[in-house]
């Protein structure tokens with residue numbers, strides 16, 4: 483047995499030994515009757531160990547028994563047909579040869595010493611802390627030492643699952659396997675194990691493992707921003723940042739900002755999908771074109787989506803009457819004003835330009851009482867047109883003094899008339915009741931009243 487991983491020195495020794503065996507075997511045909519045995523035959527010893535080698539023969543007249551070896555040897559005894567040596571510092575595989583003479587013929591015997599030892603170092607190369615799902619990565623295991631190499635196997639593992647099994651070749655031996663990162667690999671523990679199988683030699687199976695290495699995998703997608711492109715100052719509006727196919731969604735960090743102002747986002751997740759909702763109120767200083775930013779960070783990587791928004795302010799319209807309640811004949815000024823970019827139209831009269839006011843004047847008349855004035859404000863921003871309106875009502879005071887005196891006069895006359903009528907009525911009643919009383923007490927009045935009765939009585943007869 484010539485193991486492939488022998489050191490140059492050991493190689494030379496075995497070559498010399500083999501040559502010796504060939505040269506010495508040819509003439510000694512008679513000697514083979516009593517072969518010279520080397521005990522133990524082809525032993526396997528731990529690296530650096532020592533070994534007792536016994537050259538023994540049944541030849542009755544064996545002479546000059548000796549052991550040829552490159553190893554340090556120490557005679558430990560001899561007897562009839564045997565001589566023993568203690569070999570020490572067995573660090574590599576080697577061949578030992580016993581030789582001697584039997585009845586004048588040279589006799590030889592050989593044995594192969596195999597050393598065994600577990601690797602001094604088994605190490606799995608560091609893995610990236612985070613790896614995108616779908617990306618390939620390489621597991622690289624480095625094995626230093628370990629013998630016999632023909633019986634040494636390197637196994638790459640995910641948890642307990644074998645990913646690859648390869649022989650250890652070279653010093654140090656390096657074994658690699660390419661793995662496609664999956665979601666299953668998130669949090670998985672990878673390791674490397676060496677197996678020195680000496681069970682057929684009756685020594686058992688020696689396992690050595692590397693320290694495990696953890697991997698975290700992730701999937702990151704571009705955020706989607708849902709926000710109105712036109713936002714009014716001092717009003718609340720919401721920004722939705724939608725993320726789909728995130729893994730592991732629970733570890734994603736989402737940030738929503740308006741320009742460089744962070745917004746307070748509420749994050750809701752449903753499986754791999756995540757929605758960050760922020761409510762924002764822009765201040766007057768933020769008027770103009772701004773950017774809404776949604777930024778997601780996961781696995782040391784980040785994705786960002788920006789969207790331009792126009793923040794506008796729409797003040798007004800403010801519709802004013804110089805006098806809300808005006809006496810008839812006074813001059814009333816109606817004014818409509820609004821913010822800097824706003825165009826106003828007051829009862830069809832447009833302002834000269836945005837930010838200018840619209841005005842109209844009138845001499846209050848009776849017809850203007852309860853007249854409504856309507857102001858329409860229009861703001862144009864980045865393709866958006868907004869309208870707002872306001873209306874105001876004018877009250878006019880109109881019972882001028884002449885009308886009042888006529889009215890008063892009429893009332894006085896009416897009052898007098900009523901008083902006279904009442905007096906006349908009361909006096910009339912009194913007169914009639916007086917005559918009645920007189921009537922009852924007198925004799926002459928019934929006479930006068932009887933006269934027509936007589937006439938009536940005469941006519942039918």
Ligand SMILES: *[C@@H]1O[C@H](CO)[C@@H](O)[C@H](O)[C@H]1NC(C)=O
Pocket residue numbers: 536537538558559561564565566
């Ligand atoms: C060597 O072998 C012989 C014969 O088998 C035996 O008698 C002797 O004790 C052995 N010597 C040692 C040191 O084991």
Ligand SMILES: *[C@@H]1O[C@H](CO)[C@@H](O)[C@H](O)[C@H]1NC(C)=O
Pocket residue numbers: 616617618660661662
């Ligand atoms: C990943 O490795 C597999 C083989 O293991 C190969 O077929 C594939 O093309 C590799 N993918 C990338 C992105 O390198």
Ligand SMILES: *[C@@H]1O[C@H](CO)[C@@H](O)[C@H](O)[C@H]1NC(C)=O
Pocket residue numbers: 632633634679680681682
């Ligand atoms: C150990 O190595 C020897 C020599 O190469 C070989 O014959 C044997 O099958 C190996 N045993 C194992 C378990 O690998």
Ligand SMILES: *[C@@H]1O[C@H](CO)[C@@H](O)[C@H](O)[C@H]1NC(C)=O
Pocket residue numbers: 746
């Ligand atoms: C953000 O929201 C949290 C809880 O909803 C609240 O306690 C905090 O005051 C808010 N911060 C700001 C700046 O609005």
Ligand SMILES: *[C@@H]1O[C@H](CO)[C@@H](O)[C@H](O)[C@H]1NC(C)=O
Pocket residue numbers: 737777778779784785786
């Ligand atoms: C995302 O936000 C974080 C925190 O504000 C910041 O550190 C990071 O640079 C941002 N990423 C990008 C791509 O802008």
Ligand SMILES: *[C@@H]1O[C@H](CO)[C@@H](O)[C@H](O)[C@H]1NC(C)=O
Pocket residue numbers: 800802803817818819
């Ligand atoms: C509107 O009237 C108020 C008082 O009534 C006055 O303070 C304000 O300046 C007026 N605005 C305009 C635009 O005339």
Ligand SMILES: *[C@@H]1O[C@H](CO)[C@@H](O)[C@H](O)[C@H]1NC(C)=O
Pocket residue numbers: 813843844845
């Ligand atoms: C209002 O009346 C005055 C005089 O009474 C007149 O000079 C002015 O032109 C009138 N204004 C309007 C708007 O009619």
Ligand SMILES: *[C@@H]1O[C@H](CO)[C@@H](O)[C@H](O)[C@H]1NC(C)=O
Pocket residue numbers: 827858859860869871
């Ligand atoms: C307001 O003015 C705009 C243009 O100036 C016009 O298109 C719109 O119809 C007006 N609205 C009303 C209610 O008058």
Ligand SMILES: *[C@@H]1O[C@H](CO)[C@@H](O)[C@H](O)[C@H]1NC(C)=O
Pocket residue numbers: 870871872
């Ligand atoms: C004036 O604005 C109100 C809302 O503020 C709206 O309901 C109404 O229709 C508008 N009127 C006109 C005439 O545009």
